[in-house]
Amino acid sequence: MKLTPIIGLEVHIELSTHNKMFCNCLADHFGTEPNTQICPVCLGMPGTLPVPNKQALINTIKIAKALNCKINNEFIFARKHYFYPDLPKGYQITQFQDPVGSDGWIEIGGKKIRINRVHIEEDTGKLLHEKDESLVDFNRAGVPLVEIVSEPDFHKTEEVIAYLKEVRLIVRNLAVAEARMERGQMRLEPNISLTSNVSKLPDYKVEVKNINSFRFVKGAIKYEIKRQTKILAKGKTPKQETRGYDSNDGKTFFQRSKETTTEYRYFPEPDIPPVVFEKDEIEKIVRAMPETRTDKIKRFVNDYQIKEESVRKIVEDKKKADYFEAVWKEIVDKGNKDKKYGQQIANFIINKKHLIGLPPKEFAGKIVESMKTKRVDENILQIILGEVLEDHQGLVGEYKQGKHEVLNFLIGKAMSMSKGKLNAIVIKEGLIKRLN
Amino acid sequence: MENLLNKTIPQIQEMIAGGKLSYFELMGEIENNVKEKEDDIKAYLTLDLKKAKLKAKKLDGVGTSLLNGIPMSVKDTFVTSGVKTTVASKMLADFVPEYDAVSYKRLIDSGALLVGKTNMDEFAHGFTTEYSAFQVTRNPWNLNNVPGGSSGGAAASIASRTALIALASENFGSIVQPAALCGVVGIKPTYGRASRYGIIAMASSLECPGIMARCVEDAAIGLEAIVGVDPLDATTLNVAKERFYDQLNLDVKGKKIAVIKPIMQAVSAEIVLAIEEMIRVYKKMGVEVREIDWYDLDIDSKIYDILYRSEVASNLARYDGIRYGYRTEKETKTLDELYQQNRDMFGKHVKRQIVTAPITIDKDNPRDSIYYQALKIRRKNRDYIDKLFLEYDAIVTPATTFGELAIGKTADEKWREENRNLARINGTAMCPTVLYGYPSISFPIGFLKPTAPVGVHVFSKRLNEQGILNLAYAYQEATGLKCLTPKT
Numbered sequence: 036m037k038l039t040p041i042i043g044l045e046v047h048i049e050l051s052t053h054n055k056m057f058c059n060c061l062a063d064h065f066g067t068e069p070n071t072q073i074c075p076v077c078l079g080m081p082g083t084l085p086v087p088n089k090q091a092l093i094n095t096i097k098i099a100k101a102l103n104c105k106i107n108n109e110f111i112f113a114r115k116h117y118f119y120p121d122l123p124k125g126y127q128i129t130q131f132q133d134p135v136g137s138d139g140w141i142e143i144g145g146k147k148i149r150i151n152r153v154h155i156e157e158d159t160g161k162l163l164h165e166k167d168e169s170l171v172d173f174n175r176a177g178v179p180l181v182e183i184v185s186e187p188d189f190h191k192t193e194e195v196i197a198y199l200k201e202v203r204l205i206v207r208n209l210a211v212a213e214a215r216m217e218r219g220q221m222r223l224e225p226n227i228s229l230t231s232n233v234s235k236l237p238d239y240k241v242e243v244k245n246i247n248s249f250r251f252v253k254g255a256i257k258y259e260i261k262r263q264t265k266i267l268a269k270g271k272t273p274k275q276e277t278r279g280y281d282s283n284d285g286k287t288f289f290q291r292s293k294e295t296t297t298e299y300r301y302f303p304e305p306d307i308p309p310v311v312f313e314k315d316e317i318e319k320i321v322r323a324m325p326e327t328r329t330d331k332i333k334r335f336v337n338d339y340q341i342k343e344e345s346v347r348k349i350v351e352d353k354k355k356a357d358y359f360e361a362v363w364k365e366i367v368d369k370g371n372k373d374k375k376y377g378q379q380i381a382n383f384i385i386n387k388k389h390l391i392g393l394p395p396k397e398f399a400g401k402i403v404e405s406m407k408t409k410r411v412d413e414n415i416l417q418i419i420l421g422e423v424l425e426d427h428q429g430l431v432g433e434y435k436q437g438k439h440e441v442l443n444f445l446i447g448k449a450m451s452m453s454k455g456k457l458n459a460i461v462i463k464e465g466l467i468k469r470l471n
Numbered sequence: 472m473e474n475l476l477n478k479t480i481p482q483i484q485e486m487i488a489g490g491k492l493s494y495f496e497l498m499g500e501i502e503n504n505v506k507e508k509e510d511d512i513k514a515y516l517t518l519d520l521k522k523a524k525l526k527a528k529k530l531d532g533v534g535t536s537l538l539n540g541i542p543m544s545v546k547d548t549f550v551t552s553g554v555k556t557t558v559a560s561k562m563l564a565d566f567v568p569e570y571d572a573v574s575y576k577r578l579i580d581s582g583a584l585l586v587g588k589t590n591m592d593e594f595a596h597g598f599t600t601e602y603s604a605f606q607v608t609r610n611p612w613n614l615n616n617v618p619g620g621s622s623g624g625a626a627a628s629i630a631s632r633t634a635l636i637a638l639a640s641e642n643f644g645s646i647v648q649p650a651a652l653c654g655v656v657g658i659k660p661t662y663g664r665a666s667r668y669g670i671i672a673m674a675s676s677l678e679c680p681g682i683m684a685r686c687v688e689d690a691a692i693g694l695e696a697i698v699g700v701d702p703l704d705a706t707t708l709n710v711a712k713e714r715f716y717d718q719l720n721l722d723v724k725g726k727k728i729a730v731i732k733p734i735m736q737a738v739s740a741e742i743v744l745a746i747e748e749m750i751r752v753y754k755k756m757g758v759e760v761r762e763i764d765w766y767d768l769d770i771d772s773k774i775y776d777i778l779y780r781s782e783v784a785s786n787l788a789r790y791d792g793i794r795y796g797y798r799t800e801k802e803t804k805t806l807d808e809l810y811q812q813n814r815d816m817f818g819k820h821v822k823r824q825i826v827t828a829p830i831t832i833d834k835d836n837p838r839d840s841i842y843y844q845a846l847k848i849r850r851k852n853r854d855y856i857d858k859l860f861l862e863y864d865a866i867v868t869p870a871t872t873f874g875e876l877a878i879g880k881t882a883d884e885k886w887r888e889e890n891r892n893l894a895r896i897n898g899t900a901m902c903p904t905v906l907y908g909y910p911s912i913s914f915p916i917g918f919l920k921p922t923a924p925v926g927v928h929v930f931s932k933r934l935n936e937q938g939i940l941n942l943a944y945a946y947q948e949a950t951g952l953k954c955l956t957p958k959t
C-alpha cells in the first residue's frame with residue numbers, strides 16, 4: 036500500500052507595525068525588559084476596550100492580496116475563549132467569520148497551493164518558567180499576528196519548505212513583517228495525515244504546534260510520516276490529536292487529544308463594530324503595494340515578450356529583475372523598440388551571469404550590438420551556414436544521430452568564415468534551427 | 472443651609488460667583504449630609520471626602536465650567552485611578568486602578584469633585600442593589616425600601632444630597648428605574664455618544680454611561696460633560712458637542728409623544744393614574760399624546776437575553792487572579808485549581824450567570840446560530856421603532872413596573888411569581904434603549920404616597936438628547952417637581 040502524505044499549514048506571522056493591535060503600546064517586543072511595554076488595555080484590566088490598529092489591517096489586506104485572496108470589505112472580530120495565564124482577557128481577539136482574506140492561492144514550483152484564509156489576531160504574552168515559579172511577560176500580548184491557513188495541498192516536505200520560503204519572501208517584499216524565525220516572528224503549525232487514496236482526504240489529522248524553524252518543520256513532518264505509517268501498517272488509524280515537537284530528539288510528542296480540545300465559544304467581539312473598508316480604499320491600498328511575484332511574471336511575459344520559463348528565472352531574484360528593467364530602459368531610451376530585445380536581455384542575464392556586474396548602460400550596449408549583428412548579417416549568416424553545412428555533411432549526419440558535441444566544431448568553422456562579423460550565439464542559434 | 476441643596480447647580484454657581492458661598496462650604500454641606508444620613512442609607516462603598524474637601528479649599532472664585540467644584544458621586548462600576556473600584560464584588564474588593572474611566576475623567580476635567588464611589592449590584596447585575604457583595608443601600612424616601620438598581624447607590628446619593636451629580640450606567644433600566652424610585656432625574660445618551668471605556672460590567676457592550684441629578688438642568692450639565700467621541704472606545708460616534716443646558720427650552724408645543732398601550736394595560740392602576748396625570752399636563756402645554764400598539768411584548772427581552780448572556784461569561788473570563796483581583800492564599804497544585812480558587816470569589820448570582828451561559832453560536836453553522844437570529848430580529852425591530860420616530864418625538868413608558876419595593880422582597884418566591892408578568896413588561900419598556908441605542912430620560916412625575924415618588928421613562932430617536940431633556944424640563948417647570956427632598 037502506497038501512502039501519500041497530506042499536509043496543510045497554519046503560519047503565524049507577527050506584523051512589524053509601530054503599535055500593538057488594540058492599544059498604543061509599542062509592538063516591537065524583541066529583547067525588551069519583561070512587562071515594560073504594557074498598558075491597561077493589553078493587560079486586560081477591567082473596563083478597558085480594544086480599538087483596532089488600522090495600519091495592521093491594511094498590512095493584512097496586503098498580505099491577503101499578495102496571496103491572491105478575495106478581500107472582504109467588512110472585517111468582524113471575534114473572541115476565542117480559553118484560560119491560560121499568558122492570555123490576559125481569558126479570550127483572544129481574532130477573526131472567525133469574515134476574515135480579511137479568503138480563497139487565495141500561490142504557486143510553488145508550478146503547483147498551486149490553495150490558501151483557505153488570512154486573518155488578523157492578537158498575540159499572547161509569554162510564560163517564563165523559573166525554578167519554583169512561573170512568570171508572565173505581557174510585552175508580546177496584543178502584538179498583531181497574521182494567520183495564514185493553507186488547504187492540505189502539500190504532499191512533500193520540499194513543497195512545504197518552498198511554500199514557507201515563498202510566504203516569507205512575500206511578507207518581506209511587502210515590508211509588513213520581518214518574519215525572523217529565530218525571534219519567533221514566524222511560527223509554523225503543520226497538520227499531517229497519510230492516505231492511500233489522494234483524491235480523498237483522510238478522516239484524521241495530526242497538528243504539530245508552534246514550530247519556529249524550517250528545519251524543525253521538516254523534522255516534525257518526517258517523524259510524523261514515519262509514526263503514522265507504522266500505525267497504518269498495523270491496520271489502525273492514527274488518532275486526531277495535537278502534538279508538540281522536541282528539537283532535541285527530533286520527535287513529536289502528544290499534547291492533547293481531540294476529545295479534550297477546548298470549546299472556544301467564538302462570538303463576535305461586541306466592543307468593536309465591524310470595520311468597513313470601502314472598495315476604493317482597498318483599491319488604493321492594493322495600488323500602493325509592491326508588485327507580487329505572480330503579477331511580475333505576468334507583466335514580464337506580456338510587456339517584454341519573454342518566455343515564462345525565462346521570466347521565472349529572472350523574477351526569482353529581485354536584483355536580476357531590477358537589472359533587467361534597468362537594461363530594458365536603456366535600450367528603449369535609445370529608441371530601440373523591437374520587442375525581441377526582451378528575450379535577448381533575458382537570455383544574456385540567464386546565460387552570461389558574469390556580465391551582470393556591468394552598469395546597465397554597458398550591458399544594454401552589448402545587447403544592442405548582438406541584435407544588430409544578427410539583423411544586419413542575417414543574409415551573410417544564412418550563406419555562411421549553408422556553406423559550412425555543405426562542407427561537413429558527415430558531421431551533420433553525426434549531429435542528427437545525437438552527437439551534439441560536433442556543434443562546437445561547426446560553430447568554430449562558421450566563425451572563422453565570417454571573420455568575426457558574426458558572434459557565437461547567433462551562429463549557434465542559426466545552426467540549431469537549420470539542423471532540426 | 473437646608474435651602475442650599477434645593478438649588479440647581481447654576482444657582483449655586485451664581486451664589487459662589489456672588490461671594491455668598493464657597494466651594495469649601497458647599498463641600499462642607501455635603502459632608503454634613505454624609506454624616507447625618509450615610510449610616511442609614513449606605514449609598515457609598517468608598518468615601519473620599521477628605522480629598523474632595525482639600526480640592527474644594529483650593530478652588531478660588533468660579534471656574535469656567537458649571538461643574539467646577541460640584542460634589543459628585545461615581546458608581547463603582549467606573550474605574551477611578553487611585554480610588555478603590557470594586558464593582559461591588561469581592562473579586563475586586565481591593566482593586567485600586569491606575570487608569571480612569573473616560574466619562575469620569577471628563578467630569579473631573581470639568582471641575583467636578585469626587586465624593587465617593589456608590590454601591591450597586593455586583594457587576595451591575597440586578598435591579599435592587601441588594602446583590603452588592605458588601606452592603607444593602609436603602610431608599611432615602613423610605614429606609615425599608617430598595618433604591619432600585621443596579622445604579623441604586625447613585626440614585627440614593629442624589630436623593631439624600633450627599634452628591635449633586637452622579638455618574639451612573641444604564642443597561643435594562645439601571646438608571647431609569649432607580650432614578651424613578653428615588654425621585655431624581657436620570658439620563659443616558661444615545662449609545663456611542665459617551666465613552667464606555669473604564670466601565671466594568673457583565674455585558675460591557677450593552678452598558679452606557681449616564682447622569683443622575685436632582686433636576687433636569689443639572690442632568691443636562693452633567694450629560695454635556697460626558698458626551699463626545701473617544702479614541703479609546705471604537706463604538707463612540709463622531710458627533711459635534713451640544714450645549715444641552717444652554718439650549719434647554721420650555722416650548723414643547725406641537726411635540727408628539729406616544730404611549731405604549733399594552734404596557735399601560737399591564738402595570739398597576741396607581742402607576743397608570745400617575746402617567747395619565749402627566750399626559751394631562753403635557754396636553755395642556757400643547758403636546759400631542761397618542762397611544763400606540765407594540766410588537767411582540769417578549770421579543771426584545773429575548774434578544775436582550777441572548778446578547779447579554781453571550782457576553783457575560785466572556786467578559787468575566789479575565790478575572791483569574793493572575794494580574795489583579797482576588798488571589799487565593801492557599802497552595803494550589805495545578806493551574807485549574809488556581810483558577811477555581813480565585814474565581815470562587817464571584818457572588819452567587821454572578822456565578823449563576825457564568826455557568827448558565829448559553830452557547831449562542833454554533834461553530835459549524837455560525838450563520839444559523841441563535842445569536843445571529845437575534846441580531847436579525849434586532850435589526851427588524853430597530854427599523855420598526857425608527858419608523859415610529861418619523862412620526863413621534865418621543866415614546867413614553869412607566870419608569871418602573873412597581874411603585875415601591877421592600878428590601879428582601881425579591882428573595883420571596885411568591886413575589887417573584889406574582890411579578891413575573893411585570894418583569895416581562897419591564898423588559899418591553901427598558902430593552903429598546905439598550906438594543907437600539909436611543910437616548911432616554913427618567914424623571915419624577917408625582918408621588919404614589921409621600922414616601923414613594925413615581926417616575927416616567929421617555930426615549931426618542933438617536934442623537935435627540937435635547938428633545939427629551941426639553942420635554943422633561945417643560946414638565947418639571949410646569950409642575951414644580953424639582954429637587955425633591957425626602958422627609959426622612
Ligand SMILES: [Zn+2]
Nearest residue numbers: 058060074077
Ligand atoms: Zn498596551
